[in-house]
Amino acid sequence: MKSKDAAGNTSPSSNTVSVTTLSGGTVTYCSSSASNTADERIGNVKFGTINNTSTGTAGYENFTSVSTNVTRGSAYTISVTPSWTSTVYSEAYAVYIDYNGDGDFTDSGELAWSKAGSTTTPVTGSITIPATATVGSTRMRVMMKYSSIPTSSCEAYTYGQVEDYTLNIVSSGRGASGSDIKDLITDLRVYPNPVRDVLYISNTTSEEYKIFDMGGKLINSGKLDRGSVNVSGLIKGAYMIQIGEAGKRFIKN
Structure with missing residues (x-):
């Protein structure tokens, strides 16, 4: 025992x-x-x-x-x-x-x-x-x-x-089905990561983006410029970019 x-x-x-x-x-x-x-x-x-x-x-x-x-x-x-x-x-x-x-x-x-x-x-x-x-x-x-x-x-x-x-x-915004949401999350690609100046985004159906710090504070928003965002003005650290329902973390060097 x-x-x-x-x-x-x-x-x-x-x-x-x-x-x-x-x-x-x-x-x-x-x-x-x-x-x-x-x-x-x-x-x-x-x-x-x-x-x-x-x-x-x-x-x-x-x-x-x-x-x-x-x-x-x-x-x-x-x-x-x-x-x-x-x-x-x-x-x-x-x-x-x-x-x-x-x-x-x-x-x-x-x-x-x-x-x-x-x-x-x-x-x-x-x-x-x-x-x-x-x-x-x-x-x-x-x-x-x-x-x-x-x-x-x-x-x-x-x-x-x-x-x-x-x-x-x-996000609850668009009401997509579970399988649709999963595809959006897993297929969205951001590169290079870590990034110094320009972050490229592929596999997205939206041009609108929002960038948050890891505390959830909105840092920047706008429209993609030919599939890219200039992040050179961000301080070094971890961020989240949200495009439509999908979000990805990236590191700013």
């Missing part, structure tokens, strides 16, 4: 995970992992069109190739099914979403949902995508921890599991 402490914690980890986004820029997320999945782990996650059943036993699972479209201002059901080897333990949960695409989960509201420890299976809740969320692809982190709610998106603990997914955040 195995004994567990009340929190199931180990010391925090300082490791990071670097991810290349669909726009070609690199966003770095902190790591989070459980060190022991022998008795309990995440068995299934449902959110939007995500319905992912996993059998892996690593403390961290990278499912960022699994994605769903979500619309700003809309509510979605999150469902997490725990998997136990034999004994049913009390599990707690946290779901973080990087709503502004800045590479962390520490901004206000980015702890999107949590649930105290229980033996309920599956556990469900509701997550509303903020109307101010940055359009484009971003990260969702699903955490299951023995007994107590994870205290941080970067926490390292003993029992449970962590899984990362991709969300494609879209």
